[in-house]
Amino acid sequence: MRSVASLAGMILCMTISQILLKMAGQHSSAHPGAVEGFMRNPWLWAALGASAGGIGCWLLTLRRLPLSVAYPWTALIYVLTPLAGAALFAEALTGRYAFGMALILAGVVLTSRSVTRS
Incomplete structure (x- = not known):
């Protein structure tokens, strides 16, 4: 559970950093x-x-999870940051962009299911 919290913390911190x-x-x-x-x-x-x-949250994550398990989840930053940009700065997201974000989400799901934890 701690690994999930630290991974979520890293994703949130890095998204906030971009904003x-x-x-x-x-x-x-x-x-x-x-x-x-x-x-x-x-x-x-x-x-x-x-x-x-x-970075601190990422280091905590890597103490508990293999890199091959944790790393695919970092791609969520590429989904959350544009959504935050659209919400906070009225930046436009096109249909193609939304499709790309859907592909990123699909990739995260596929890669997270294909790797076993050690």
Whole structure:
């Protein structure tokens, strides 16, 4: 159960990190210059913190699960991040994009069922 929680934590942290990086980019475009745009960019620092949290969760996951079992689930980041982008930033998702996300989900299901835990 802990491995599932740490894996879910990694996926969530890395998705949040991508959203925060988008916000950091918006902040830096509104605040030109290295100091205001990057060094004093709260979104950038939050994104780095979320990434660090994701790495920590990933390390905990790999302590308990084989890489071949855990790694396919990381593809969920490629589904959750665009959905969050659409919800938070009104980014458009086309039918082709939705089809691609469905293929990613199918791949996660197929690969997770084809690997045995050791």
